[in-house]
Amino acid sequence: MNTFKRNIFKKNIMHVGEMASGAKLTVPVYSYEPMCSSAPNVYIQANMHGAEVQGNAVIFQLLELLSDCDIQANITLVPYANPVACNHKNGEYTLGRFDPITGVNWNRMYHFDEAVIAPFAQQNIDATEEEIKANFQQLLLDQIEQKLEHNIWGITTGQRIAYQLQQMAHQADLVLDLHTGPISSKHLYCPEYTKASANYFDIPHTIFIPNGFDGAMDEAMFCPWWSLQQAYKELGRSFVMGEGAFAKESFTVELGSQEQIDLAVAEEDAKSILAYLQYKGVITTNNEQDFKPQEMTRYACYLKDYKALYSPMGGMVDYLAEFGKPLPAGEPLARILRMDNYVSDSSGDGDSLHNISLDRCVIPILHFASASVNQGTELYKVFQDYFEL
Amino acid sequence: MNTFKRNIFKKNIMHVGEMASGAKLTVPVYSYEPMCSSAPNVYIQANMHGAEVQGNAVIFQLLELLSDCDIQANITLVPYANPVACNHKNGEYTLGRFDPITGVNWNRMYHFDEAVIAPFAQQNIDATEEEIKANFQQLLLDQIEQKLEHNIWGITTGQRIAYQLQQMAHQADLVLDLHTGPISSKHLYCPEYTKASANYFDIPHTIFIPNGFDGAMDEAMFCPWWSLQQAYKELGRSFVMGEGAFAKESFTVELGSQEQIDLAVAEEDAKSILAYLQYKGVITTNNEQDFKPQEMTRYACYLKDYKALYSPMGGMVDYLAEFGKPLPAGEPLARILRMDNYVSDSSGDGDSLHNISLDRCVIPILHFASASVNQGTELYKVFQDYFEL
Amino acid sequence: MNTFKRNIFKKNIMHVGEMASGAKLTVPVYSYEPMCSSAPNVYIQANMHGAEVQGNAVIFQLLELLSDCDIQANITLVPYANPVACNHKNGEYTLGRFDPITGVNWNRMYHFDEAVIAPFAQQNIDATEEEIKANFQQLLLDQIEQKLEHNIWGITTGQRIAYQLQQMAHQADLVLDLHTGPISSKHLYCPEYTKASANYFDIPHTIFIPNGFDGAMDEAMFCPWWSLQQAYKELGRSFVMGEGAFAKESFTVELGSQEQIDLAVAEEDAKSILAYLQYKGVITTNNEQDFKPQEMTRYACYLKDYKALYSPMGGMVDYLAEFGKPLPAGEPLARILRMDNYVSDSSGDGDSLHNISLDRCVIPILHFASASVNQGTELYKVFQDYFEL
């Protein structure tokens, strides 16, 4: 891969905290700024959850592939976004989803204060679209700055990391947060207002999410703009979300299973992202490079229909259902073994094997990472009431 | 302690889940029903968070003391309320505050569905106060029943535990949830509408909480009734919260520090609770027993003024501030040692010792359990804008 | 599978400890005793390490298959051997290999006191072989009894579990301890003196272990007898290890990867074990059942040549080498990604991808469970100086 590179990405080291020993928490940031930018700016980060490492490999491949592209906008790439989670082992596995001290999900710590929206719309009721875009972005940045720098009570470890990432992301128009499921197919969280974009990723399953804020990066990016557009609407001024000043898109891209690095798969994922970026004009076709989405059946459902199935019993699970394929009602998702219920007698093996099935057709998307589950552990996540894109 | 007992508490074992091996999760339930009940019913639980064990000892002492009391109402006592958290060690300490799989705080899993309130008020607009009490309680119980028993998607491990506790608690009028802080003074969470009750506990610090639901047991108990009273108000019918059908009180009692059992202190805490119960008529004075609250200065603040201070740096902490005593502005709460910054030269010891102070007078209530903190770890919780009760 | 069963296994529940809440730790024990026993007795356990669950499924399949066999000896089967480890989650995964409080490997807690050997041999120098077998077995059982029941200082949580399992195992002649690797091929730990037996398992990789005791179940079974045979040798009386009174065999069977239950694979593994038991005369061929080992290339090496490779650097690992296939010197076992070293310039991608290889031909057997490794994490285990059986 050590070929001549046309586009040189600049590397910075961002300080995002410090540990008890004083060890600095740092995040590497790669960025490219073209001479003139004529397309939406891009921000892509990976590995906010500790065990979800494949996004780092995707950023590696993006850097390799982008070196030969015709780039039309600023691009910022951030692997290892969460240096606490990334290095936190407990047993052999990486403890990943939440702050080990507080239990708070690392991807629920971004900032959005609904209260600033209505006043801003009122104060900028007659502003041009360009002014709105610039002023509102500045407001979002000022709020983060305020939290980070002018706060006698301080902020949590996770907020300090999240806010600094958010500062960079607010300066982009297209934001991708690279995650993975536990053991999982590829799937995409996409805002409802920008459904068309889901067709440009090589990802066969999309969840369309509404416009509520629950602390995640993707929501922190588009919810303020959505709320602003609503506020203008109430004041009688109409904008189309996803266009003009409001041409903001953000996605959580679930790349497959956690605890895995696969550089070959990562190259395919990078090309999928580049197909989306080419569609958005961020890169333009040249002789050597032309990124197009693959032909595939793409299923989708609304967030309310993306259901978690919690295990009805404790036991050890033989996961049976194939990801991404509609599973008829009554067909088993899994078999649960309960050796403590084994009875050896003339009538059989007691109550030691249980099929888990649903009364409706679903598409299994992911399942739990371990074979051992308690009663109430999240066993599967599935699409119900799905449809083709 | 093996003396003759007048009042015999019945013991039941409640099943609240099962583990991967099939091991049953059980909770012991002690209950007493007097011949005729003329006072508010009582529900007290302990140890929902794994490391917060002192409440179990308090329930032990309550059982001992109550055996000789004149009891006027049903009393239910539940130690070891959370058998997952209670037995969950990681290293030497008990991992306590959240589900180790999901990170969700065990005390944020109770149920309340705001959506049922308005329809109930409308349908029961002309009901008597007694009917309202009975019907609404039944509605709350039915909702839990529905979640527990008629739900194809299942519920989480923590919800299964919480809902079963909540079923019992909904049948009481006075609910105490016994917790502790990390390293902590005694303090009490008390709903704003029932401030007077705070004077009957031997607890020098009270936080008055508003009527919003955030998933905790105390909130799950009074918020539905508060919301109902508000709904009636909007329909033009007026009730006083804390009286009549709405004579519901619930408290989170923080007994001091976690990871400690002290039976002598537990006896004092039990007497404090009995003083409150005597004030409420649940027990009546007899020749041998008369429980009165102690004379003491009781400080309080509103929840919005109960502030967490997050560490401005990583390091190792020498906690200095005494709990429960107003600390003047500028006085150090703690000193943070940073040996990595030590410089041995003619000008001193470098940047290795940092005083942490605030620009206002506060009462320190609790501090973090460990001497090692990251930047952003919750260092202290303090009262600001406090007042005497 | 609910067919008529000829052989009924008895089920007992063994108490092996209790948790802080008082919850009992229990282990299910399945046993079969034929009318007359003419073959070596068998003991098989599974899941001593929490995440190594596949052995439970193998015991399920053994119970199913054995119900129709002609059984010639006592057989004891113990799934869920370690109820602490089995239910211990930390994050999504099962924390498995060691006591979470002390860090001691659960499979290093069995008992063997070398000091009793020489005195026993001297006292029983003229005993018959049958007497030796009976008396020495009794001595081993007495020692465990002493530790469990007559010990004012107590024993650890893990010892209490291990000793009770060991009590049962000492009464058998053939002992199988079912484990798994992290992400792993199937492999077998076999004592050097009983190499021939390795050919009867459908397991392509065998490690021949010497006669030293390091605390594991398999060692706790054969080391005392090996030491006894040596002690007799020094006293001038000669026995052959593996024959007569010394016909003791014990194996650690590594069934593949942890955190997985697969009932179909478990059936194959059960048949592999039955082939070994049929070879030993424990079951005899009948019309329906004839268990024979499969034809396959079986590789082996000595324990000293079963090498762990510790990661020379921190990073994220793309594991490349196929298990069970000789890997030529210089071929990469893995690639390690280090995005923090990525440099985008005309000369390439910096120091961000590292191939890990060895200077000799090896057979990769297993690798680490996570993609994230620190410098010094055990990356792979491999056979060097291997040979065909």
Add this chain to the structure above:
Amino acid sequence: MNTFKRNIFKKNIMHVGEMASGAKLTVPVYSYEPMCSSAPNVYIQANMHGAEVQGNAVIFQLLELLSDCDIQANITLVPYANPVACNHKNGEYTLGRFDPITGVNWNRMYHFDEAVIAPFAQQNIDATEEEIKANFQQLLLDQIEQKLEHNIWGITTGQRIAYQLQQMAHQADLVLDLHTGPISSKHLYCPEYTKASANYFDIPHTIFIPNGFDGAMDEAMFCPWWSLQQAYKELGRSFVMGEGAFAKESFTVELGSQEQIDLAVAEEDAKSILAYLQYKGVITTNNEQDFKPQEMTRYACYLKDYKALYSPMGGMVDYLAEFGKPLPAGEPLARILRMDNYVSDSSGDGDSLHNISLDRCVIPILHFASASVNQGTELYKVFQDYFEL
């Protein structure tokens, strides 16, 4: 404390490993070399176990106090010796005693290869004492170098840290490894051959340890020299351990309880260490400084009599026994609460409170860190058959 300093300690940063993200593991090293050294060289480290932080504060105070001392030998001080353990939180507490991936105790990873001793003695049978000291120290250093730098299979994360610390420590004559107990009195591990030194520390309890190597720092320091002296003895050449070339002393200093920093107590501990160093001639009295051990009753026992008491039951513990004071036979060490056994009836409170006592007089030294124990958890450590120094 920012006063003029006569002695300036040099600070170096030692690299001891790297994490998955590439983050460097570093340890700060403070060292002082006098113009001419006429006394034994000193090495002191702290915080090898993550939660045992008080030693860092002691090193802070040593640096402060030593700046005004007359120093006669090289002194090396290493706080934060284990940057993995030091920063490893799980829940609120610092996970401290073992590698979270492997479970191996961080203080069992030092190196000593007995096999090199006899050949060295034979090859240096006629060497002068000075040559022996220099050559043997070089041999120990070469061995470490070999492990660290010339090893195709690599070493573990903990070995890499331990060996680098050991490299520095081998160059000293007096080595102190600063630890703490869980909840603990101050106590000292002292080699049997150097009993007199125990009187110079302000520590009331000493455990005399034999000369076997079990992987700890203190053992790694004196065992090689002890073995060498024994080897010479067998060859007919006699040295006194603790004198001349063999004037090596090493101690594990247990400073009290873990998870605490107290700078005031640390100053007392620092003075206690300086009293020992003054006794050894490392510092000499001057006008301002004269460090003498305090008068106190010092108890001691042999390692075989330093007994762990494992909990005979699961439950919640009210620790009663005072540290450091002989506890008569039959007096309770602790009371264990078992609410699940509570029975409320005419005969009492059931089997809910258990006194834990011993049949002999002991001195309690430390107890477990948590109130919750399983059956088999180490409850107390005590001196039996103790004596006054």
